[in-house]
Each structure stands twice: as structure tokens, then as C-alpha cells.
Amino acid sequence: MTSAILLTGGTGTLGRLVAPRLLTAGAKLRVLSRQPREAGAAGAADDVEYVTGDLTTGEGAAAAVAGADVIVHCAGTSKGDDVKTRHLVDAATAAGNPHLVYISVVGADRTPVVSGLDRAMFGYVAAKHASERIIADSGLPWTTLRATQFHELTLTTARAMARMPVLPAPSGFHIQPVAAAEVAERLAYLALAEPAGLVEDMGGPHTYEMKDLLRSYLRAAGRRRPIVPVRLPGKAAAAFRGGANLAPDHAVGRDTWEDFLAERTAAG
Numbered sequence: 001m002t003s004a005i006l007l008t009g010g011t012g013t014l015g016r017l018v019a020p021r022l023l024t025a026g027a028k029l030r031v032l033s034r035q036p037r038e039a040g041a042a043g044a045a046d047d048v049e050y051v052t053g054d055l056t057t058g059e060g061a062a063a064a065v066a067g068a069d070v071i072v073h074c075a076g077t078s079k080g081d082d083v084k085t086r087h088l089v090d091a092a093t094a095a096g097n098p099h100l101v102y103i104s105v106v107g108a109d110r111t112p113v114v115s116g117l118d119r120a121m122f123g124y125v126a127a128k129h130a131s132e133r134i135i136a137d138s139g140l141p142w143t144t145l146r147a148t149q150f151h152e153l154t155l156t157t158a159r160a161m162a163r164m165p166v167l168p169a170p171s172g173f174h175i176q177p178v179a180a181a182e183v184a185e186r187l188a189y190l191a192l193a194e195p196a197g198l199v200e201d202m203g204g205p206h207t208y209e210m211k212d213l214l215r216s217y218l219r220a221a222g223r224r225r226p227i228v229p230v231r232l233p234g235k236a237a238a239a240f241r242g243g244a245n246l247a248p249d250h251a252v253g254r255d256t257w258e259d260f261l262a263e264r265t266a267a268g
């Protein structure tokens, strides 16, 4: 049977990789974006229906979810993902009983975000956990996958930090980066399968201390900068130092950070 799938965040790093996999599987695909897009226009696919809406306000959500059997929810930003998820879930429950597939982050459930300081630095993680709960309590059939940080975001962050004369590296933090394409593969598979609730975490093949990861970026980019360890305060930072954001038992990603970095820095 052909599934009608709504993909939120289908214009983002992950969503752009999920879309072709759903299309290849024969899905009828609709993508929600805040920007109006025409199918076939530059950067848009011919066989995708684009709908305009904003999950922060809920505008356009009802039209986006109408007729969807499955919703793959990849829309996200550094702030307010719980609000976006609430608007999406309200629209979805009013429309019917679609399977809601969500991408969250490893450690969402074991990073205590309690103080103002925690919220300032780790509010993103708290919003992902709140989103997970909104979905699990929605009454809709659901599947949630937690992934570690993507190679893509790791590179963007390293590039941004390397613009500073000195790179502050949170001491004791480790990262287990994973290729967004591999997460997309798994998410597309889950979207086409039966609702599974919270599935096994997905992490990259290796774990790196933050300072080593930054050093590897500087080496690959041919840049020299001092890296200074910074001890972040608060309970959430302590949880990260304890490895809350890692999935060592689910290091299932195959593409390594080194290969990704070599490919991207060669591409310029």
C-alpha cells in the first residue's frame, strides 16, 4: 500500500536525506516548510508536494497533516522544539490517527536541565525530551529514534569555533558523531514499518574527546589555534561529562568522522 507521508524538516540536513529514501520506497510525500516552495523549483523535488506552515505558531499545521498516514517529524531548531511538537500533535490528533515518527537526541532522558544555567546551555536537550513525552502521551501510534550528534553539525560547530582566536573546549565532554545519511536511512525504514515506540539509540562508530575532535578539524583545515579547556558548571554539563550524550552500546554508524572530514575539507 502506498503511504501518504508528511515530512516536517524535509528541507533540513536530515530531512533532505530522508525524503529521497521515502520516495524510492514509493511513498506519496508532502514536505512542510516555513518558506513557500514550488515542486520542481531550484532545490525542490518534482515528486514532492510542498506545504507552507510554521510549527512555532501552528499556522498551516492542519493542512499539512490532512490525509497523512505517517508523519516523520524532523523539524527542529535550538529552541522551542516542544512547542513545535505540541502544535504538530494537536493537528495530527484532530486529523486522524497517523503514525508519528520522531527524531530525538541521545541523552534526552538523562540530562537534568534544572537551573537557569542548565537551561541556557542545554535547553535544547530539555525541549527534545519534552517533545518525546508529548508524542508518547498523544494517544497516536509512535516511534522515536534518538541519535547522537551528526557529523554535519559537528563540522559546522568546529568551523564556527575556529573563527575565534582561541577555541574553548568543554572539558570532559565527548562526542560520538554519526552520519546524517545513516540516521536518515534508519528513520525512513522506521517510517515504513509498524509503530515501535522508543527504539534503540543510534550512535556513530567512534567517540572522541571534544578537544581531540577540534584538533582534528584544525589539522584538516590547515589552521592553527590554541584550544583551551573550559569546565562548564551545572548538572546538565556534569551529565555530559558522565557520557549522557553517548551511546557506546549502539555504535552502529559506519561512516567515520575522519572520512567525513576528509571528504568535506577536500570539497572546500
Ligand SMILES: NC(=O)c1ccc[n+]([C@@H]2O[C@H](COP(=O)([O-])OP(=O)(O)OC[C@H]3O[C@@H](n4cnc5c(N)ncnc54)[C@H](OP(=O)(O)O)[C@@H]3O)[C@@H](O)[C@H]2O)c1
Binding pocket: 008, 009, 010, 011, 012, 013, 014, 015, 032, 033, 034, 035, 053, 054, 055, 056, 057, 073, 074, 075, 076, 077, 084, 103, 104, 105, 106, 128, 147, 148, 149, 150, 151, 153, 154
Ligand atoms: N543535528 C544533529 O546533530 C542532530 C542529532 C540528533 C537529532 N537531531 C534532530 O534532527 C532534527 C533535524 O536536524 P537537522 O540538523 O536536520 O536540522 P536543520 O538542518 O537545522 O533543519 C531544520 C529543519 O526544521 C525546519 N523548521 C525549523 N523551524 C520550523 C518551524 N517553526 N516550522 C516548521 N519547520 C521548521 C526547517 O525548515 P524550513 O527552514 O524550510 O522552514 C528545516 O527543514 C531536529 O529535530 C534535531 O533536533 C539533530
